[in-house]
Amino acid sequence: xxxxxxxxxxxxxxxxxxxxxxxxxxxxxxxxxxxxxxxxxxxxxxxxxxxxxxxxxxxxxxxxxxxxxxxxxxxxxxxxxxxxxxxxxxxxxxxxxxxxxxxxxxxxxxxxxxxxxxxxxxxxxxxxxxxxxxxxxxxxxxx
Amino acid sequence: xxxxxxxxxxxxxxxxxxxxxxxxxxxxxxxxxxxxxxxxxxxxxxxxxxxxxxxxxxxxxxxxxxxxxxxxxxxxxxxxxxxxxxxxxxxxxxxxxxxxxxxxxxxxxxxxxxxxxxxxxxxxxxxxxxxxxxxxxxxxxxxxxxxxxxxxxxxxxxxxxxxxxxxxxxxxxxxxxxxxxxxxxxxxxxxxxxxxxxxxxxxxxxxxxxxxxxxxxxxxxxxxxxxxxxxxxxxxxxxxxxxxxxxxxxxxxxxxxxxxxxxxxxxxxxxxxxxxxxxxxxxxxxxxxxxxxxxxxxxxxxxxxxxxxxxxxxxxxxxxxxxxxxxxxxxxxxxxxxxxxxxxxxxxxxxxxxxxxxxxxxxxxxxxxxxxxxxxxxxxxxxxxxxxxxxxxxxxxxxxxxxxxxxxxxxxxxxxxxxxxxxxxxxxxxxxxxxxxxxxxxxxxxxxxxxxxxxxxxxxxxxxxxxxxxxxxxxxxxxx
Numbered sequence: 001x002x003x004x005x006x007x008x009x010x011x012x013x014x015x016x017x018x019x020x021x022x023x024x025x026x027x028x029x030x031x032x033x034x035x036x037x038x039x040x041x042x043x044x045x046x047x048x049x050x051x052x053x054x055x056x057x058x059x060x061x062x063x064x065x066x067x068x069x070x071x072x073x074x075x076x077x078x079x080x081x082x083x084x085x086x087x088x089x090x091x092x093x094x095x096x097x098x099x100x101x102x103x104x105x106x107x108x109x110x111x112x113x114x115x116x117x118x119x120x121x122x123x124x125x126x127x128x129x130x131x132x133x134x135x136x137x138x139x140x141x142x143x
Numbered sequence: 144x145x146x147x148x149x150x151x152x153x154x155x156x157x158x159x160x161x162x163x164x165x166x167x168x169x170x171x172x173x174x175x176x177x178x179x180x181x182x183x184x185x186x187x188x189x190x191x192x193x194x195x196x197x198x199x200x201x202x203x204x205x206x207x208x209x210x211x212x213x214x215x216x217x218x219x220x221x222x223x224x225x226x227x228x229x230x231x232x233x234x235x236x237x238x239x240x241x242x243x244x245x246x247x248x249x250x251x252x253x254x255x256x257x258x259x260x261x262x263x264x265x266x267x268x269x270x271x272x273x274x275x276x277x278x279x280x281x282x283x284x285x286x287x288x289x290x291x292x293x294x295x296x297x298x299x300x301x302x303x304x305x306x307x308x309x310x311x312x313x314x315x316x317x318x319x320x321x322x323x324x325x326x327x328x329x330x331x332x333x334x335x336x337x338x339x340x341x342x343x344x345x346x347x348x349x350x351x352x353x354x355x356x357x358x359x360x361x362x363x364x365x366x367x368x369x370x371x372x373x374x375x376x377x378x379x380x381x382x383x384x385x386x387x388x389x390x391x392x393x394x395x396x397x398x399x400x401x402x403x404x405x406x407x408x409x410x411x412x413x414x415x416x417x418x419x420x421x422x423x424x425x426x427x428x429x430x431x432x433x434x435x436x437x438x439x440x441x442x443x444x445x446x447x448x449x450x451x452x453x454x455x456x457x458x459x460x461x462x463x464x465x466x467x468x469x470x471x472x473x474x475x476x477x478x479x480x481x482x483x484x485x486x487x488x489x490x491x492x493x494x495x496x497x498x499x500x501x502x503x504x505x506x507x508x509x510x511x512x513x514x515x516x517x518x519x520x521x522x523x524x525x526x527x528x529x530x531x532x533x534x535x536x537x538x539x540x541x542x543x544x545x546x547x548x549x550x551x552x553x554x555x556x557x558x559x560x561x562x563x564x565x566x567x568x569x570x571x572x573x574x575x576x577x578x579x580x581x582x583x584x585x586x587x588x589x590x591x592x593x594x595x596x597x598x599x600x601x602x603x604x605x606x607x608x609x610x611x612x613x614x615x616x617x618x619x620x621x622x623x
Contacts, residue, residue: 018241020295020325022554023364023438027611044554045245045327069241070267070477074254101264101477124474125442125618 007038009061009139012054014042017075021068024097028064031128037135048079052086061139062092064131068124072099072113080117092138094131096122145332149385149536152343160340164300168248170275171301176347179308182280183353192234192289192313193354193390196430196464204233205458207466207490208432210293211483212238212268214258216278219269220285225480227286230487234465235286237279237311239294239302240268244325246298248272267477268294271306279309289313291356295325298337303344313356313392314345317379319539320360323553330557331543335536339386346387358432359383360394364552365438365614366564368572369407370519371580372396374548376411377418377524378535384424392465394432397457399622400571401504406512408433408461414520433458434467439618440474446620447471448489455493460504466490474618512571519586523548526581546579566613567593568600570622575605597623 013029015021022044029039040058042050051063063083067075076095083091095118100109106123113121120134152160165171188194195201211226213219219237226232242250243266254265255273271279271292283290291313292306299321303314318338322331345355361375372395380391395411397404412431419427435454441447451468458466470478470486478486503509526547531538542548549562561578573590574580598605616623 018245018247020327020554023552023614026552027614030607030611043327043556071241074242074250074265098474098476101267103472103476103479125439127615 008036008136010038010040010058011062011064011135012040012042012051012058012060013064013066014046014051015044015066015068016046016048016051017067017069017071018045019067019069019071020044021066021097024068025066028066028128028131031132035132048082051079052082052088055083055088055091056086060091062094062135064094065096067095067097067099070098070101072097076113076118077116092120092135093118094120094122094135096126096131098124145336147332147335147536147540149382149531149534151346151385151387152339157340157343157347161304164304164340167246167301168272170272170305173276174304174308176308179276180348180351180353182308182310183312183348186310186312190283190287190289190312191354192291192356193428195233195289196356197428202464205455205463205466205494206233207455207468207487207494208234208236208291209468209470209483209486210238210268211236211478212240212293214240214255214264214266214270216274216281218258218264219282222480222483223282223286223290226483226487227288230484231491232288232487234313235288235290236293237271237282237290237306238268239292239296239306240266240270242266243268243270243272243302244294244296244299264477271309272301276305276308279306279311283310291315291358295321297321297326297329297334300337300340303341307344307348307355312354313358314341315358317357317359317361317383319375319379320362323550323555323558324363325554327554327556331540335382335539339382342383342386342388349387349389354390355388356390356392356430357383357388358392358394360396362550363396363436364550365398365436366566366572366610367396367398367436367551368519368564368574369398369403369516370523371548371550371562371564373407373411373414373516373520374523374527377414377520378527378539380415380429381418381422381424381535384419384422384427389426390428390430392430392432394434394467395461395463397433397435397454397461398566398570398572399435399453399457399617400566400569401457401460402508403512403516403571404433404457405460405504406509407516408463409513410517410520412462414517414524418524430465431461431463432465432467433461433463435617437469437617438614440469441618441620442474444471446618447474449620450617451486451489452493455490459494459497460502466494515586515589519582522581522583522586547581549578549580563610565594565605565610566597566616566623568597568623575610
């Protein structure tokens with residue numbers, strides 16, 4: 001456990017673009033708070049700009065993007081570049097959900113989004129403990 | 144702020160608003176209401192949703208339905224024909240892509256172009272606005288079953304103008320469902336008003352002898368107590384009827400405890416008739432639809448088929464005419480035509496196994512659940528109506544603000560979300576937190592008792608962790 005003033009890191013969370021699937025991200029936010037992270041929850045239908053503004057304002061360590069509409073190929077490109085433009089040079093970008101339409105091998109899906117500059121990409125069914133473990137490892141290596 | 148009332152929109156006001164709706168995108172100009180009415184009147188009865196469902200031969204049948212939408216017309220026609228022929232479907236759907244639902248028409252344009260160039264669907268559904276009336280007609284003319292639209296949208300006015308004129312005879316949604324489940328920006332007044340427009344449009348078709356059947360769902364999600372879902376649903380049914388809707392699909396969300404689901408469905412049938420009659424809508428007909436809330440869809444194929452089977456059994460037990468299922472691959476991807484066809488086939492086989500056989504739920508528990516759900520629903524619904532001095536729309540706005548009617552997982556930040564459901568040891572959903580719902584001490588004591596029973600089993604107090612576990616239970620292959 002951490003005391004109130006000390007967090008493991010600040011996470012900006014939200015569901016990107018046209019998407020309204022809220023339950024998964026709410027569960028993750030709850031688990032993150034329990035694990036000692038500070039969570040800035042933006043809710044659903046969040047634009048890239050809103051993610052970046054929130055990350056800048058709160059000096060966040062990571063942006064956790066949820067996308068269940070199958071439209072991530074349209075919605076995700078440019079987020080890394082916009083982060084760099086905004087001076088968020090070493091922010092971690094995680095993406096998870098149902099990312100593409102039709103049947104594509106997971107390795108190809110993962111590569112598509114890793115190439116866009118995401119640090120971690122998750123398929124459906126991954127539970128919060130895995131993400132928390134990865135965050136702890138990634139944020140420790142950053143320091 | 145919009146002044147919302149449960150009053151039929153005046154015809155001149157409706158037609159004035161229509162001009163603005165149809166000017167949102169160039170294809171709006173293709174909509175000619177008189178011509179569309181003629182087109183609908185020429186459809187054979189087996190291609191009209193209401194006529195097929197109300198055919199006496201079909202009244203005790205249970206037909207499966209699920210979402211299905213590709214980007215281009217060719218892909219959509221291929222999909223629907225495949226599901227009709229290989230899936231042996233009785234009803235078909237057009238799922239509208241989610242960029243169209245939020246009016247991002249420029250993004251849709253790009254996605255549609257890329258899909259046409261690559262032959263791959265780039266959008267997660269059919270962009271009905273871009274295809275326009277003439278495009279939609281090609282779909283309707285290519286299949287031999289009724290087709291209904293499926294979408295969640297805070298403002299579906301243009302979607303429905305085009306898809307109904309195109310020949311769809313069923314359609315999606317009510318205002319309240321779309322306010323709390325599909326919207327993060329607009330206040331309830333605006334979302335309800337947008338849907339009043341759609342229902343007024345349907346009312347216009349009905350006045351001219353064309354039956355259109357919208358779905359009425361009220362609220363969607365896992366772990367939501369049935370009285371909450373049913374109250375939301377009944378308010379929307381009344382608002383639809385006021386605008387002239389004559390055929391309503393009552394879409395009840397089941398949670399997996401058979402006594403509670405079937406008992407609640409029984410309550411819903413009873414109260415829907417009672418409240419329609421009370422408000423002077425004796426000629427409105429309802430069609431029961433049930434869908435099992437999965438929350439996390441099962442990823443593994445065996446579990447996904449099992450969920451379809453269970454969903455179908457729930458529908459059969461509830462006496463539902465429509466069995467709303469999730470495609471086997473939906474946890475992982477936007478489904479292919481093969482995924483959808485095999486889903487329909489499996490649901491049909493399960494339902495057919497029950498043909499001519501009577502199955503029933505433990506009558507004692509059924510009676511208890513039926514009574515409890517009725518008592519609770521009446522308490523909330525009557526309070527909503529009272530808040531509005533008899534006007535359900537006025538009452539709703541106040542009820543949403545004050546949490547008299549609340550939602551545990553709303554997407555809208557304007558909802559208190561103080562209410563929380565949790566499963567008891569048998570998988571029935573109880574109120575862990577009743578927020579500001581107007582319940583008596585007796586009702587709260589009943590829920591408390593059921594929750595305490597499970598706490599004893601668990602050896603700990605119920606908390607948010609338990610709620611999360613409940614939400615993920617079905618995807619893990621268990622009910623609790």
